[in-house]
Amino acid sequence: MFKNGMFQKEYLGRTIVTICGFFMIVLTFFIGIFLVYKGSGTFTKYGHSITEFLFSSEWDPADNFTGGGKVGAAIYIFGSISTCMLALCIATPFSIASAIFMTMISPKLGKRIYRPAVEIFVGIPSVVYGWIGLTILVPVIRDRMHQGFGFSVLAASIVLAVMIFPSITTVVADAIENVPKEYIEGSYALGSTRWQSIYRIIIPTAKTGVLTGVILGLARAFGEALAVAMVIGKMRAFPKNIFSPTSNLTAAITSDMGGAANGGEYNIALWTMALLLFVISLLFIFIVHFITRSGEKHA
Incomplete structure (x- = not known):
């Protein structure tokens, strides 16, 4: 029974x-x-x-x-690519460093405090990021850096970088934690320091997870609409530099579809x-699966 x-x-x-x-x-x-x-x-x-x-x-x-x-739509496509790539360049080093800190440098602090704090960022609505960027970041670029009205590729990229930071960090941290302990112990047994073990053994071994986190962060950045629309300036022109306003695909859709x-x-x-955004998202998914399968074959 x-x-x-x-x-x-x-x-x-x-x-x-x-x-x-x-x-x-x-x-x-x-x-x-x-x-x-x-x-x-x-x-x-x-x-x-x-x-x-x-x-x-x-x-x-x-x-x-x-x-x-x-x-x-070349202006909007270029705007999406430029903001997302700059955001990725900003967020990735901080994400990898944070993942290393919470898993290798101070795992107890990372598990109890740092990682939960990072994961809280995921639950914050995008409008909050956009509002903070609009009220704090844009005035700083405008008044302190003396760059136009403050609405720019840089402002949008920084907002995006903060938004994708927890996603990349979490995936990279999981990848580092899945590195076999024998690899780390063997590295120490051969006389490597902790930092030598990190950049010679751990990061290369976890590279599949690191690349997966980066691609997922890039996919999140491409699909973000509201926060970017609030700080990018929505000017229909190619940006001359990172301090120039422009527009992107999601900002154009959200601002013009209703009218x-x-x-x-x-x-x-x-x-x-x-x-086009849907096709790009599918492409990112296929890339993630390709990276994952390649990593499994070489494991």
Whole structure:
């Protein structure tokens, strides 16, 4: 009787988990189909080319149902790439250093205080990051650094860096903790110092997890909208330097989608931007799986 009850509970739990898993797969599939249906209209309905959309900087879609506008999104694409890459350059060294500190330098302090404090950052709403950037970071760039109005690629990148910092840190810390203890003990037995063990043994061994954390952080940065829109300036121009304002894909979508006629050229062009972000997210997922499988083969 007891065994039958345990078997039924286990079967029920496995069934629920399986249904939830398939539901998420189906949901993702239908989201992708919907974005393809809406976003492809720029090319199928209004006759624009993929080359124009990706590489032209002339953005002036017509807010009607006959077309005739221009849908070059190069400025927004470049804005997304520049802010995300700069954010990654800022956040990655701090994330790796923090992960090393909480796992190798002071593991007790890291486990009890530092890691929970880092993970709290994940739960903070993006609007809070944007508001802090708007009220503190933008005035500092404007008044202390004397750089225009303060709205800039740098401001957006710093905000993004703070937002992706906990995600990268957590993944890198898990990767370092999974390094076999025998490797570390063997390094010490050969006379290596702690820092020599870290940069010669631990980091190279955990490189798969480190790269995974970096790619996941980059994916988070590409998809962030509200916080970036509040500090980037939303100027439709290529930035001259990191202190120049610009715009990006997510800022354009959030600011313009509500005012565009549903099904019009302008609206469909914004849906094409959303489709591009979806494709980029899928690309990042494939890269993470490729890195993970490569790491498993060489393990």
